[in-house]
Amino acid sequence: MERRRFLVRAGGVLAAAGATAVIDAPNVIAQPKVQWRMATSWTPALDILQGGAHRFARMVDDMSGGRLKIQVFAAGELIPAFGVFDACSQGTLDMYNSASYYWVGKEPACNWFTTVPFGMNPQGQYDWYYYGDGLKLWEETYRPFNLVPRPSASTGVQMGGWFRRKINTIADYKGLKFRIPALGGKAITRAGATVVLTPGGEIYTALERGVIDGSEWVGPHDDMKLGLHRTARYYYYPGWHEPGTTGEFVFNKKAYDALPVDIQRILDHAATAMHTLEFGEYDAKNIIALQRLRTEFKSKVEILPFPAEVMRELKKLALEANKEESEKSPMAKKVYESYNEFAAGLHPWHIMSEAAYHSLLAG
Numbered sequence: 001m002e003r004r005r006f007l008v009r010a011g012g013v014l015a016a017a018g019a020t021a022v023i024d025a026p027n028v029i030a031q032p033k034v035q036w037r038m039a040t041s042w043t044p045a046l047d048i049l050q051g052g053a054h055r056f057a058r059m060v061d062d063m064s065g066g067r068l069k070i071q072v073f074a075a076g077e078l079i080p081a082f083g084v085f086d087a088c089s090q091g092t093l094d095m096y097n098s099a100s101y102y103w104v105g106k107e108p109a110c111n112w113f114t115t116v117p118f119g120m121n122p123q124g125q126y127d128w129y130y131y132g133d134g135l136k137l138w139e140e141t142y143r144p145f146n147l148v149p150r151p152s153a154s155t156g157v158q159m160g161g162w163f164r165r166k167i168n169t170i171a172d173y174k175g176l177k178f179r180i181p182a183l184g185g186k187a188i189t190r191a192g193a194t195v196v197l198t199p200g201g202e203i204y205t206a207l208e209r210g211v212i213d214g215s216e217w218v219g220p221h222d223d224m225k226l227g228l229h230r231t232a233r234y235y236y237y238p239g240w241h242e243p244g245t246t247g248e249f250v251f252n253k254k255a256y257d258a259l260p261v262d263i264q265r266i267l268d269h270a271a272t273a274m275h276t277l278e279f280g281e282y283d284a285k286n287i288i289a290l291q292r293l294r295t296e297f298k299s300k301v302e303i304l305p306f307p308a309e310v311m312r313e314l315k316k317l318a319l320e321a322n323k324e325e326s327e328k329s330p331m332a333k334k335v336y337e338s339y340n341e342f343a344a345g346l347h348p349w350h351i352m353s354e355a356a357y358h359s360l361l362a363g
Contacts, residue, residue, distance in 0.1 A: 184241025
């Protein structure tokens with residue numbers, strides 16, 4: 001009898017729970033679905049960067065239960081590579097994926113949110129965004145443009161670039177037409193080079209036709225995807241100009257604010273996840289590409305370190321350029337000071353941890 005009474009009570013509880021589920025179900029089903037458009041600055045050949053944009057869209061679709069679907073367009077399919085900032089600001093796009101240093105013409109402070117020559121590595125850059133004032137200042141910088149920025153993938157420390165002639169002294173930069181963005185470009189301009197900024201998908205053609213004498217992009221995997229190893233012989237390292245390169249996912253503020261808070265958080269956390277995923281993918285694929293360069297293309301490509309004296313001169317020129325650019329707007333000065341203060345605090349710890357460990361391995 002006791003067992004029978006227990007089963008009756010349990011059945012009543014389950015029935016009540018079932019009734020609740022039936023009552024709540026229509027509310028879940030009725031939640032609105034949103035369709036967004038995202039354009040990138042990347043050619044489809046760049047499988048990590050452009051592939052990452054597609055991965056981000058799938059991630060958001062899955063985590064939102066299909067409530068937010070994002071259609072992804074490569075550079076030029078909907079918007080030119082360097083047109084995405086304005087298109088998103090004006091509401092033509094709901095979001096874009098690119099790199100902040102392409103927008104220094106809008107606000108000089110944008111120089112610091114991607115990477116800084118002789119600055120922090122990828123880990124330090126991300127530390128500054130989330131545990132310094134980096135992201136807060138980035139949001140402040142983009143607010144007048146009706147945009148909400150989030151850090152996205154890191155490429156890691158990049159390569160120094162492809163050159164048609166050897167770089168033996170700093171004087172070899174004089175007269176050189178070189179593809180390089182932002183603060184790195186400002187540094188080599190001081191050495192006598194001419195900077196030509198072209199989207200990634202157009203670098204091969206520019207090199208092949210002699211419009212430029214050399215170019216940097218990212219590293220072995222991406223550079224080979226673009227065919228740069230077929231256009232210039234000398235491949236230099238390290239990427240002093242881009243030691244902590246981090247991209248951006250940027251949302252139109254009106255579109256972002258209109259979303260439920262849980263979907264806003266999904267966008268935020270998906271962007272953060274892409275940093276880890278793409279950073280790891282770059283390392284894994286650069287290993288393979290570097291080996292190919294050293295074997296299949298060893299008769300056509302020379303992989304060389306920049307001479308120590310050239311690096312010393314480049315560092316001097318870069319620090320001067322960074323300071324000069326920081327004086328171009330109040331916002332740039334504010335960001336420059338925040339970045340330098342954080343980097344100075346982080347440096348002693350990295351010397352004792354990362355640098356000491358790598359030195360041990362090298363020995």
